Amino acid sequence: MSIDESIKTYGAKIDRLLEELIPPDKKDYLSEPIWHHMNTGGKRVRPALCLITCEALGGDPKDAIPFALAIEVMHNMFLMHDDIEDGDTVRRDQPTVWVKYGIANAINAGDYLLACAYKSILTSSIALEKKIKLLEVFTLTYARTVEGQAMDIGARAAEDFSVDKYMRMVELKTGYYLACGMVGGAVISGVSENVVDKIWMLGKTMGPAFQIRDDLIDLTHGKGRGGVIGSDVKEGKASFLYSYALEVASAEDKRSLSNIMVKLRDETTDNDIQFVLDIYKKYNAIQYAQNYAEQLVQQAYKTIDEIPIENKTIFKEIASFMAQRLS
Amino acid sequence: MSIDESIKTYGAKIDRLLEELIPPDKKDYLSEPIWHHMNTGGKRVRPALCLITCEALGGDPKDAIPFALAIEVMHNMFLMHDDIEDGDTVRRDQPTVWVKYGIANAINAGDYLLACAYKSILTSSIALEKKIKLLEVFTLTYARTVEGQAMDIGARAAEDFSVDKYMRMVELKTGYYLACGMVGGAVISGVSENVVDKIWMLGKTMGPAFQIRDDLIDLTHGKGRGGVIGSDVKEGKASFLYSYALEVASAEDKRSLSNIMVKLRDETTDNDIQFVLDIYKKYNAIQYAQNYAEQLVQQAYKTIDEIPIENKTIFKEIASFMAQRLS
Numbered sequence: 277m278s279i280d281e282s283i284k285t286y287g288a289k290i291d292r293l294l295e296e297l298i299p300p301d302k303k304d305y306l307s308e309p310i311w312h313h314m315n316t317g318g319k320r321v322r323p324a325l326c327l328i329t330c331e332a333l334g335g336d337p338k339d340a341i342p343f344a345l346a347i348e349v350m351h352n353m354f355l356m357h358d359d360i361e362d363g364d365t366v367r368r369d370q371p372t373v374w375v376k377y378g379i380a381n382a383i384n385a386g387d388y389l390l391a392c393a394y395k396s397i398l399t400s401s402i403a404l405e406k407k408i409k410l411l412e413v414f415t416l417t418y419a420r421t422v423e424g425q426a427m428d429i430g431a432r433a434a435e436d437f438s439v440d441k442y443m444r445m446v447e448l449k450t451g452y453y454l455a456c457g458m459v460g461g462a463v464i465s466g467v468s469e470n471v472v473d474k475i476w477m478l479g480k481t482m483g484p485a486f487q488i489r490d491d492l493i494d495l496t497h498g499k500g501r502g503g504v505i506g507s508d509v510k511e512g513k514a515s516f517l518y519s520y521a522l523e524v525a526s527a528e529d530k531r532s533l534s535n536i537m538v539k540l541r542d543e544t545t546d547n548d549i550q551f552v553l554d555i556y557k558k559y560n561a562i563q564y565a566q567n568y569a570e571q572l573v574q575q576a577y578k579t580i581d582e583i584p585i586e587n588k589t590i591f592k593e594i595a596s597f598m599a600q601r602l603s
Numbered sequence: 604m605s606i607d608e609s610i611k612t613y614g615a616k617i618d619r620l621l622e623e624l625i626p627p628d629k630k631d632y633l634s635e636p637i638w639h640h641m642n643t644g645g646k647r648v649r650p651a652l653c654l655i656t657c658e659a660l661g662g663d664p665k666d667a668i669p670f671a672l673a674i675e676v677m678h679n680m681f682l683m684h685d686d687i688e689d690g691d692t693v694r695r696d697q698p699t700v701w702v703k704y705g706i707a708n709a710i711n712a713g714d715y716l717l718a719c720a721y722k723s724i725l726t727s728s729i730a731l732e733k734k735i736k737l738l739e740v741f742t743l744t745y746a747r748t749v750e751g752q753a754m755d756i757g758a759r760a761a762e763d764f765s766v767d768k769y770m771r772m773v774e775l776k777t778g779y780y781l782a783c784g785m786v787g788g789a790v791i792s793g794v795s796e797n798v799v800d801k802i803w804m805l806g807k808t809m810g811p812a813f814q815i816r817d818d819l820i821d822l823t824h825g826k827g828r829g830g831v832i833g834s835d836v837k838e839g840k841a842s843f844l845y846s847y848a849l850e851v852a853s854a855e856d857k858r859s860l861s862n863i864m865v866k867l868r869d870e871t872t873d874n875d876i877q878f879v880l881d882i883y884k885k886y887n888a889i890q891y892a893q894n895y896a897e898q899l900v901q902q903a904y905k906t907i908d909e910i911p912i913e914n915k916t917i918f919k920e921i922a923s924f925m926a927q928r929l930s
Contacts, residue, residue: 304750305757357714361707380688380756383710384749387684390717391746398739404731411738412725419718422711423631429707430632 279328279593286327286337287320290348297345298392309377309385313356316368323348325594326457329475332590335465342400343410343460346393350418351453353389354425356382361429362511363541390418402464409463417456424449431514435522435534442519446487447480454486455479458594467585474583478576478591482598485572488565489599491515495553495562506549512537516568517561524559573599606655606920613654613664614647617675624672625719636704636712640683643695650675652921653784656802659917662792669727670737670787673720677745678780680716681752683709688756689838690868717745729791736790744783751776758841762849762861769846773814774807781813782806785921794912801910805903805918809925812899815892816926818842822880822889833876839864843895844888851886900926 277285300311323344330340358364359372360382366372374382397410427445431437458475494508495517508515518537522530533555536548556562573595580591604612627638650671657667685691686699687709693699701709724737754772758764785802821835822844835842845864849857860882863875883889900922907918 305753306750357710361710378756379706381753383684383688384752384756387717388746388749388753390714391742391749394721394738394742395746398735398742404735407735408725408731411721415718415721415725419715419722422715422718423633425711426632426708426715429705429711 279590279597282328283319283321283324283597286324286344289327289341290320290323290344293341293345294348297349297396298389305381306385306388309373309381310352310389312370312376313352313367313373313385316370318348318352320348322351322454322457324457326461328590328594329458329461330465331461332587333462333465333467333471333585335461337461339400339402340461340464342396342402343414343464344457346396346414347457347460349389349393349396350414353386353393354421354453356386356389358425361425362513406463406466410460413456413459413463417452420448420452421450428514432512432537434514435530437514437519437522439516439519439523442514442516443484445514446484446516449483450487451480451483452476453479454483454598470584474579477579478583478595481572481576481579482595485569485576486598488516488569488572491517492562492565492569495556506544506552509536509549509552510541510544512539516565517556520561520564521555521559524561525555529555529558606917606924609655610646610648610651610924613651613671616654616668617647617650617671620668620672621675624676624723625716632708633712633715636700636708637679637716639697639703640679640694640700640712643697645675645679647675649678649781649784653788655917655921656785656788657792658788659914660789660792660794660798660912662788664788666727666729667788667791669723669729670741670791671784673723673741674784674787676716676720676723677741680713680720681748681780683713683716685752688752733790733793737787740783740786740790744779747775747779748777751779755841759839759864761841762857764841764846764849766843766846766850769841769843770811772841773811773843776810777814778807778810779803780806781810781925797911801906804906805910805922808899808903808906809922812896812903813925815843815896815899818844819889819892819896822883833871833879836863836876836879837868837871839866843892844883847888847891848882848886851888852882856882856885 294314298307298310298314300307326344326347327337327340331337355367356373359367360374360379364372365375372382373385377385393414394411397407397414400407402410424445424447427441428449431441431445455476455478458479459472462472462475491508494515495505498505498507507513518533521533525533533552536544536552539548576595576599577592580588580595583591621641625634625637625641627634653671653674654664654667658664682694683700686694687701687706691699692702699709700712704712720741721738724734724741727734729737751772751774754768755776758768758772782803782805785806786799789799789802818835821842822832825832825834834840845860848860852860860879863871863879866875903922903926904919907915907922910918
């Protein structure tokens with residue numbers, strides 16, 4: 277089975293099991309907003325990678341299911357809170373939870389998802405020591421992702437943002453999170469700490485690589501929001517391109533750039549977006565970003581070479597899959 | 604040492620240790636909003652009760668410190684998120700976190716507190732089995748409190764609200780939460796499941812008793828917000844008095860009551876509050892609430908009698924303390 281097929285198969289399994297963890301029909305003011313959100317879709321890539329990693333390393337993927345579910349649930353908790361924090365009103369053509377159910381319910385339903393995630397790990401039948409280890413991996417990931425989000429919120433339109441700060445931010449915000457499922461799968465399979473450490477490193481390299489490509493897509497193809505170019509500019513999002521431009525642009529260009537980034541979403545015009553694009557082109561930011569991401573991908577392959585196990589095919593397939601896309 | 608003194612002594616200890624768990628000086632966009640909130644005060648009653656219970660049952664209170672900290676941190680996470688959800692702009696004479704740092708940072712800083720709480724339990728040096736048990740107690744409490752908050756949000760100005768629904772709501776929203784510290788202290792001391800079960804019951808009785816008294820205070824003395832009477836009416840909060848009035852009032856009085864409860868805070872006039880007070884008086888709601896709370900307190904003493912241990916003095920002192928006030 278190809279990695280794409282494995283992700284599809286395991287993803288479908290996760291979808292069914294999510295309904296057991298969070299029953300969709302309870303009249304409790306929680307299930308409805310949660311399932312409104314869950315039904316907007318998602319390919320359940322992170323939990324699938326958890327099961328695939330566990331299996332590839334000789335573990336029983338069944339043992340990894342509760343942890344895989346926990347990651348997917350945490351992922352959706354972050355999406356629900358981030359939508360409020362970013363003021364996003366639409367997700368995959370549906371109104372976001374805070375738009376449909378109000379900010380109070382959206383915060384609270386997100387809080388509830390985290391409880392469900394911890395419950396999933398705590399009620400699993402895995403040995404106590406592994407369970408504690410998984411809770412540590414999960415809590416570390418949760419904390420680091422929130423730290424990254426804090427940097428992201430603080431960095432909006434900040435004039436002292438830099439490539440270093442960007443890299444630290446995305447390592448926190450997307451790196452741990454991407455590695456978490458694979459790390460959990462590895463812990464459950466019972467491999468050594470050395471293997472686990474390398475998988476953490478893999479995530480911390482692949483996460484930023486993916487995020488830089490995501491930043492690029494926003495300016496080249498648009499991000500699944502009706503293919504509109506420049507959503508990140510409208511949001512004032514601290515992208516790789518913005519961080520690079522702030523390092524290399526002239527004082528005047530920097531000022532113009534910052535002025536556009538601080539504008540509210542509705543006030544950002546098409547001309548503004550074109551202006552930002554022109555600045556990025558002027559300083560070769562897009563080419564620089566592409567090269568930077570490519571180097572990270574190469575670094576990821578190097579990390580895979582260093583994983584102290586025999587058959588590394590699965591990790592190469594995962595890296596190749598992630599380098600291309602991630603939902 | 605009296606229970607008041609114990610709480611004061613242990614509360615001060617908790618205050619010092621909180622600064623180790625969440626260092627106040629980090630420039631990470633998280634510590635500042637968190638400590639702005641933490642410095643608004645609080646008597647750290649819940650963690651103090653955790654340590655007191657552990658000691659009274661023969662355990663070493665030192666072992667209970669990480670769990671006690673976790674409860675206090677979760678408590679503050681709820682306050683931070685609730686302030687956004689309820690639209691509260693002031694807490695103990697200070698602007699609330701969302702007012703001072705924006706909604707995005709307030710949601711995210713609350714999320715971070717929960718990570719700190721789990722970390723505190725996970726890094727404690729207690730035996731694995733007890734650690735898992737504590738994580739279960741903590742996660743159950745967290746989930747139930749969020750469920751109670753969901754009911755609370757959904758019940759604002761609902762016309763079909765009833766005393767039964769109120770009781771279920773406050774059992775979830777304040778009962779688990781009040782019991783959690785004592786339950787954790789008991790688990791750490793190593794007492795039997797029977798003792799633990801009775802302490803859960805104690806919380807589920809005392810929580811609502813306390814909440815009903817809190818509802819009454821709002822209409823008699825005002826709630827520490829400059830002694831203003833009727834904050835709950837302005838907020839449209841689903842209080843015991845409101846739930847009782849909806850059961851017994853005439854159709855016309857119910858309609859008038861609901862109409863005032865759905866008004867936005869700024870639109871609720873002093874006349875409206877007086878009108879609600881008059882309706883509560885007309886149906887003897889205040890007297891009924893006082894009797895109801897008193898019965899719950901008696902029930903709590905009965906539960907204490909059933910705790911299968913010799914010396915129950917400490918629980919009687921705690922119940923008596925909580926029946927009087929709680930911060």
